[in-house]
Amino acid sequence: MSLSDQDLMPEPEPNEMDPSKQRRETGEPFNVQDLHAPIIREQAEPRDGFEPVPPWMSIFYGILLFWGGAYMALYSGGFRPDVYNEKAIYFGKPPGGADEKADPIAVGRRLYTVNCAACHQASGQGAAGKFPPLAGSEWVLGSPSVLGRILLNGLQGPVSVKGETYNGNMPAFGGRLKDDEIASILSFIRQEWGNSAPAITPEQIAFIRDAVGSRSDPWSADALQSLPAEELPGGDAAAKEENSSTEGSTKKESSGGT
Amino acid sequence: MSDAVAATVEWTPEKRRAYFARERAGIDASTRLPVLTFFAASVFWLLVGTTLAIIASVKMHWPEFLESFSWLTFGRARSAHLDTMAYGWTAQVGLGVSLWLIARLARAPLRWPRLLVGAAGLWNAAVLAGAIGVLGGQMQSVEWLEFPPFVAPLLALAFVVIAMSALTTFGDRQEGHIYVSQWYLFGALFWFPWLYVVANVLILFQPVRGVLQASVNWWFAHNYLGLYLTPIGLASAYYLIPKVIGRPVYSYYLSIIGFWALAFFYNSAGIHHLIGGPMPAWLITYSIVASVMMLIPVGTVAINHHMTTVNHFRLVLYSPTLRFIVFGAMSYTAVSVQGALQSLRTVNEVSHFTHYTVAHAHLGVYAFFTMTMFGSLYYIVPRLTKWEWASARLIRLHFWMTAGGIMLYFLSLTWAGWYQGQMLNDANVPFMDIVKYTLPYLRTRSIAAVMLAVGHLVFAYLFVLNLLHRGEPRRDPTILGDVKEYRDMIGSEGAPQ
Amino acid sequence: MHAVYWVIYGTVILFGVTVVAAFVWAIRTHQFQKFQQGAVSIFDPDEPVGEMTDGFPGESGPPPEVLDCDQDELSKLDPPDPTVKGTSIRHE
Numbered sequence: 001m002s003l004s005d006q007d008l009m010p011e012p013e014p015n016e017m018d019p020s021k022q023r024r025e026t027g028e029p030f031n032v033q034d035l036h037a038p039i040i041r042e043q044a045e046p047r048d049g050f051e052p053v054p055p056w057m058s059i060f061y062g063i064l065l066f067w068g069g070a071y072m073a074l075y076s077g078g079f080r081p082d083v084y085n086e087k088a089i090y091f092g093k094p095p096g097g098a099d100e101k102a103d104p105i106a107v108g109r110r111l112y113t114v115n116c117a118a119c120h121q122a123s124g125q126g127a128a129g130k131f132p133p134l135a136g137s138e139w140v141l142g143s144p145s146v147l148g149r150i151l152l153n154g155l156q157g158p159v160s161v162k163g164e165t166y167n168g169n170m171p172a173f174g175g176r177l178k179d180d181e182i183a184s185i186l187s188f189i190r191q192e193w194g195n196s197a198p199a200i201t202p203e204q205i206a207f208i209r210d211a212v213g214s215r216s217d218p219w220s221a222d223a224l225q226s227l228p229a230e231e232l233p234g235g236d237a238a239a240k241e242e243n244s245s246t247e248g249s250t251k252k253e254s255s256g257g258t
Numbered sequence: 259m260s261d262a263v264a265a266t267v268e269w270t271p272e273k274r275r276a277y278f279a280r281e282r283a284g285i286d287a288s289t290r291l292p293v294l295t296f297f298a299a300s301v302f303w304l305l306v307g308t309t310l311a312i313i314a315s316v317k318m319h320w321p322e323f324l325e326s327f328s329w330l331t332f333g334r335a336r337s338a339h340l341d342t343m344a345y346g347w348t349a350q351v352g353l354g355v356s357l358w359l360i361a362r363l364a365r366a367p368l369r370w371p372r373l374l375v376g377a378a379g380l381w382n383a384a385v386l387a388g389a390i391g392v393l394g395g396q397m398q399s400v401e402w403l404e405f406p407p408f409v410a411p412l413l414a415l416a417f418v419v420i421a422m423s424a425l426t427t428f429g430d431r432q433e434g435h436i437y438v439s440q441w442y443l444f445g446a447l448f449w450f451p452w453l454y455v456v457a458n459v460l461i462l463f464q465p466v467r468g469v470l471q472a473s474v475n476w477w478f479a480h481n482y483l484g485l486y487l488t489p490i491g492l493a494s495a496y497y498l499i500p501k502v503i504g505r506p507v508y509s510y511y512l513s514i515i516g517f518w519a520l521a522f523f524y525n526s527a528g529i530h531h532l533i534g535g536p537m538p539a540w541l542i543t544y545s546i547v548a549s550v551m552m553l554i555p556v557g558t559v560a561i562n563h564h565m566t567t568v569n570h571f572r573l574v575l576y577s578p579t580l581r582f583i584v585f586g587a588m589s590y591t592a593v594s595v596q597g598a599l600q601s602l603r604t605v606n607e608v609s610h611f612t613h614y615t616v617a618h619a620h621l622g623v624y625a626f627f628t629m630t631m632f633g634s635l636y637y638i639v640p641r642l643t644k645w646e647w648a649s650a651r652l653i654r655l656h657f658w659m660t661a662g663g664i665m666l667y668f669l670s671l672t673w674a675g676w677y678q679g680q681m682l683n684d685a686n687v688p689f690m691d692i693v694k695y696t697l698p699y700l701r702t703r704s705i706a707a708v709m710l711a712v713g714h715l716v717f718a719y720l721f722v723l724n725l726l727h728r729g730e731p732r733r734d735p736t737i738l739g740d741v742k743e744y745r746d747m748i749g750s751e752g753a754p755q
Numbered sequence: 756m757h758a759v760y761w762v763i764y765g766t767v768i769l770f771g772v773t774v775v776a777a778f779v780w781a782i783r784t785h786q787f788q789k790f791q792q793g794a795v796s797i798f799d800p801d802e803p804v805g806e807m808t809d810g811f812p813g814e815s816g817p818p819p820e821v822l823d824c825d826q827d828e829l830s831k832l833d834p835p836d837p838t839v840k841g842t843s844i845r846h847e
Contacts (some may be wrong), residue, residue, distance in 0.1 A: 005707040057561070062556050071726060078538030086539040086603070278801040278826050306830040363797070435796040448773070456766050464758050497797060502809045503801075506794035514787065521774070638810055650811035730813070 066110045070195075083095065108188025111181055115173065124193040128237075130168060133163035135193035144186070144200050144232060146224045148208035151182050154218035172218060179205040271429065281365065283641075288367035292374035296354030299382050303346025304584045306389070308711045310339035315381045315707045319700040322384050326489065329393045337404045338392045344402065345413065346385045348623065350378070351631045352490040357442050357639050359497055364491045368677035370423045377419040380537050382581060400461055400471075402479040412460040414451060420448040438513040441491035445521060446488070449485040453478050469536055473529055480528030483622055488520070488590075491630040492559060495587050498637055499566055502580045503573055508565035516558035523551045530601040533610065549601035556594035563587045578653045582633030584592055585661055589625035593618065608683060613696065614675025617668045624710075625664045630729050633659070639724055643690035648729030659713030667706035674699030 053061075077083030113122065116134075120126050124135035134140050139147060139161060152174035158167045173182065180202040187199035211230065277332055295519060314336040316323045324330050346637055359366040368374070384530075387395065388405030391397065396406040403410075428440070457478035460466050500507045507513060529545035530536065567584060574581040596618055600609055609615060640646050647653060674696045680693065681687040770784050772845060 029308055035347070052510075053558075054561070057557060064551060064553060068551055072540075072543055072547050075539065075543045077543075079540045081538050083539050086543055088539070198367065276801070278799040282799075282801065339788060435789075436781070436784075436794050437793065444777075452766060452770060456762060459762050460759065462804040464762065466759055500794075501797055502807060504798075504806045504808065505804055506798070510790040510794035512791070555828070573807065576811065577812070578811055579809045646812040650814055653811060669841075696756070704773065706781050 019204050023247065024075070054077055104184040105188050105191065107181070108184035108186070109192075111177070112188055116185070119129075119170075124189065124195075129166070132164070132166045132168075134189050137161050140189055141197045143194060144204055145208060145227060147186055148182070148200070148205050148210060149224060149227075151177075151186065151220055152209060153206075153215060155221070155224075156218040157220040157222075159221035170204060170218070173215075174209065179203075179209065201233075207233050211233050263500070266742055272603070273709065282362070285361050285365065286358070287643045288371060290362050291371045292368065292378060293358045293638070294540065294725070295375050296350045296357070296644055299378060300347050300350035301721050303342050303350065303385065304714055304720055307339055307343035307347055307712050308707075310335050310342060312583045312704065312707045312711060314339050315700070315704045318519075319697050319704065328395070334393050334395070337397055337401075338389055340402070341392055341404055342385065342389050343623070344543040345388070345405075346382075346745070348627060348631075350381065350485060350486055351635070352627075353445070355445065355494050355631060355634045355638065356490055357420070358642075359425060359439055359493060360427055360443055361567075363433065363437050363497070364428050365433045366427055366430035366444065368423065369426040369430070374420060374423055377416040377423075380412055380419075381416040384409045384416065387412075398462060400475050400599070401459060402482060403453040403461060405594035407458070409463045410454070412453055412463065414458075414488065415544060420694055427511050437497070438495045438507075438510065438665045439493035441514075441517045442467075442489035442496070445517070446486050446493070447490040449481070449489075449693055453481050453485065458535065468531075469480065473537065473541070475529040477525075480531060481525060482525065484520075485625045486522070487623065491586065491627045493588065494630055494634045495563060495583050495590075497613065498579055498583055499563055499587070499635060502577050502583075502637070503567065503570050508562050512558040512562045515656070518557040519555035519558070523548045523555065527552060527601070530606070533601070533603055533606045546601045546603065550598045553598050556591060556598075559587075560591040567679065577651075578647075579633045579637040580658070581657055582629050582636065585657075586626050586628075586630030586633060589621055589629065590605055593621040593626055596621065608625075608679035609675060610679070611681040612682065613671040613699070614679060617671035620664065620671075622669050625668065629660065629664075630699065631657070635721070636748060639721065641725050645724050646728045646729070647720055648723040656713050656716045656720070659709050663706045663709030663713060666709065667703055670699045670702040670706070 057070065075086040077086055077088055119131040120134050121131075124133060126133040132139075139150065139159075150170065152172065154172035155170040156168075158165055160166075178183070182205045183200050183202040186205075189195065190197040313324060313330055314332060317332045317335065321332075355745055366663075384405075388409040391409070391648060392404050397404045398406065405413075424443070428444070433523060450574040457474055459475045461471055461478075484748055490537055496507060499599075526548035529541055530549050533546070535542075563584075571584075585586060599605055600618060609618075636647065650702065678692055678696055681692045785791075795804060802808050
C-alpha cells in the first residue's frame with residue numbers, strides 16, 4: 001500500500017496557509033512613520049539564544065550573596081528559638097538574660113569603641129599632651145552635669161586633668177548621639193579602667209540637654225567649673241540603686257569633682 | 259510502516275510548513291473544551307471579584323454605603339473579593355493558560371479533555387460554595403484561606419486531576435527539549451497542591467499552635483503568589499514574547515538560572531510578612547535574606563525579557579498580546595524590586611500595616627499577573643475559537659483602562675501608605691488625623707477600581723462575542739488549519755510522528 | 756509522634772526528593788546543554804523566527820523591517836525535520 005503525497009498532506013490553499021504573509025505582501029503601503037524603522041534599528045542587535053550572565057551581573061549577585069551571609073550572621077539571634085530581638089545577640093555575645101533590653105554598659109563599650117577610642121584610646125589613657133585620659137580623670141568621676149555638657153557641646157581651651165594641662169578640641173556629640181547612647185557611654189567610662197562612679201541615666205542627659213538649650217559653642221573648663229549646682233532627675237537614689245553592686249565609694253558625686 | 263511512508267514523502271519547505279501548521283492546529287483544538295471552560299469561568303469570577311472590590315473600596319471612605327446588608331460588610335466583602343479573585347480568577351485563568359501551553363510545548367494533544375471539564379466544574383462549585391460561605395459569615399479568620407474548611411479538599415482534588423492530565427500530556431511529548439516555560443509550569447502544578455494541602459492541614463484540620471499558625475499562613479499566602487501565580491505568568495511571558503516577536507529569547511541560559519533561583523529562594527520569603535512579630539529572630543532574618551535574594555532570578559528575567567524585546571518595542575503598537583505582556587513583565591521587575599526593599603526591617607517598620615502593602619500586592623497580582631494573563635488570552639482564545647477578536651478599538655480601550663487604572667491605584671496607595679506609616683510611627687499624631695489624611699487617596703482608589711471594572715467589562719464583552727463568533731469574520735494569522743483534517747491525517751495513516 | 760510532624764517532615768522529604776530527582780533527570784537528558792537550540796525549540800517552519808504571530812484584528816501588521824532578525828546565527832541550526840520525533844532538538 002502506498003500513499004501519494006496528496007493523501008498524506010492535503011495541500012492547503014495558499015491564502016489559508018498564511019494570511020499574514022499575504023497581507024504583508026498585498027497590504028496597503030506603510031505610513032511615513034514606518035520609514036523611520038531602519039533608523040531606529042541602527043543599534044546593534046543582541047545575539048539570540050545563548051548569552052552568558054553579563055559580568056556586572058555576576059558581580060552584583062556576588063555582592064548580594066555576601067550581604068545575605070553577613071546579614072544572617074549578624075541578626076539571627078544566635079539561631080536560638082527563644083530570641084526574638086534580632087539585635088539581642090551581636091557577634092555571638094549571649095543575650096542579657098531574661099531582660100530584653102541590652103545592657104547599657106555593653107552598649108556603652110561598643111559606642112565608645114566607635115566614637116571615642118580614636119582619641120582617648122581603648123585603654124582610656126588618652127595620648128600624652130594631646131588627648132587627656134579618662135581613666136581616673138576627675139572630670140569623668142565628677143558631676144554628671146558637667147560631664148554631660150562636655151559630651152553634648154564639646155570642650156575647648158585649656159583644661160587640667162590629673163594635674164596636667166591640655167589645650168585641645170573635644171568635638172560635640174549632642175547632634176550625633178541620642179540621650180540613651182550618651183548615657184550608656186558615660187556609664188561605661190565611669191565604671192571602666194578601675195573607675196567607679198554611679199551610672200548616668202538617659203533621663204539625666206535629657207534634662208541636661210534641656211538646660212543647655214540651643215547652645216552650640218563648646219564649653220571652656222572655666223565655664224563648666226562655675227556652673228551653678230543643679231538637681232538632676234532620678235538623682236542620687238536611682239544612680240545609687242543601680243550601682244549598688246559595684247563599689248559605692250564615690251557617693252557624694254553631685255557636687256564634688258572640681 | 260509509517261517510517262516507510264514518511265521516507266517516500268518529499269519534504270518541500272511548503273509541506274513542512276503545512277505539516278507544522280496542521281499539527282499545531284490539532285493540538286490547539288484538543289485543548290479547546292477544557293481551556294475555554296476555564297477561561298469562561300475565570301472571566302465570570304473576574305467580574306464578581308471586581309464588583310466585590312468596588313464595594314469594599316467604597317466602604318473604606320463611605321462607611322454607610324450598603325450598610326444594611328450584613329452579607330456585604332467590609333470584612334466579608336473584602337475577603338470575598340480576595341478569594342474570588344484568587345481562586346476564581348487567577349487560579350483558573352492560570353490553569354487554562356497552563357494546559358494550553360503544556361500541550362503546545364509538548365507538541366502533543368491534551369489528555370482527558372472531558373475529565374478536565376469535570377475538574378473545572380468541581381473547582382467552580384467549590385469556589386462558589388466558598389464565596390457564599392465567606393459572604394454568609396462562615397469565614398475562617400486566616401487570610402487567603404477564608405473559605406469554610408470543607409472547600410479545601412474539593413479544590414485540592416480538582417487540582418490533582420488537572421495536574422495529572424498535564425503530566426500525562428507531558429509524557430506524550432514529541433519535543434525532546436524542555437522549554438523554560440515547561441519548567442515553570444511544572445513547578446507551579448507541583449507546588450500548588452503541596453502548599454495548599456499542607457497549609458490547610460496545619461491550619462484548619464490539625465492546627466499547629468500559636469504563632470506557628472501565622473508562619474504557616476504567610477508561608478502559604480506568599481507562596482501562592484510566588485510559587486503558583488508567578489511561574490505561570492513567567493511561563494506565559496517566556497513563551498509569548500519570543501513567539502509574538504518572532505525571535506528566540508535573548509539568553510536561554512539566563513532563563514534557566516532564573517528558574518532554579520526562584521525555586522530555591524522564593525519558598526523561604528513568606529515570613530517577612532511577620533517582621534516585628536513574636537517570631538524567632540533568625541526565622542525573620544532568614545526570610546528577609548531570601549526576599550532580597552529574589553533579586554537574582556528577577557534580574558535574570560528582567561534582562562532576558564528586556565533584551566528580547568529591545569529594538570522591537572514598537573511591536574506593542576501592533577500586537578495586543580505583546581502590549582499586555584510587556585506591561586506585565588515590566589511590572590514583574592518593579593514589584594519584585596519593591597518587594598525586596600520592602601522586606602528590609604527599616605522599610606518594613608514604616609510600610610507594614612498600611613495601604614503601601616495593599617498597593618504592592620496589586621502591583622504583583624494585577625499589574626504583573628493579570629495583565630500577563632489578558633495578553634495570553636488575546637493570543638490563545640482566537641486559536642481555540644477560530645474566530646478573531648471583534649474590535650481593535652475595544653482591545654485598546656481595555657488596555658488603557660486597566661493599565662491606567664492600576665497605575666492610578668498603585669501610585670495613590672503607595673504614596674498614602676508611606677505617609678500613613680510614618681504618621682503611625684509618630685506617637686504624637688492623633689489616629690483620626692491619619693485616617694483623614696488617607697481619605698482622598700482612598701477615593702482615588704475607588705476611581706481606579708471603576709476604571710479597572712470598565713476594562714473588565716469590555717474584555718468580558720469581547721470574550722463573549724468571540725465565543726459566539728460574532729463580529730466580522732476575518733482572515734488573520736491566528737486562524738490556521740483545521741482540526742478534523744489533522745485528526746484524519748494522524749488517525750488514518752499514522753503520519754510522520 | 757504527633758500527626759503534625761508527619762505532615763511537616765513527610766512533605767519536606769517528599770519535596771526535597773522530587774527536586775533532586777528533577778535536577779538529576781534534567782542533567783541526564785541534557786536539558787542544560789545546547790541552550791541556543793533550546794531557545795528556538797518553540798519555533799517551527801510554519802511560525803519561523805522573524806515572523807510576528809499576533810496583531811490587532813483587521814489592521815495591517817508592522818513593517819517588515821521591524822521583524823528582520825539576524826538569521827545568520829539561526830541558519831547554522833538544523834531545520835526541524837517532521838519525520839523525526841523530537842524534531843526541534845535532537846540529543847540521542
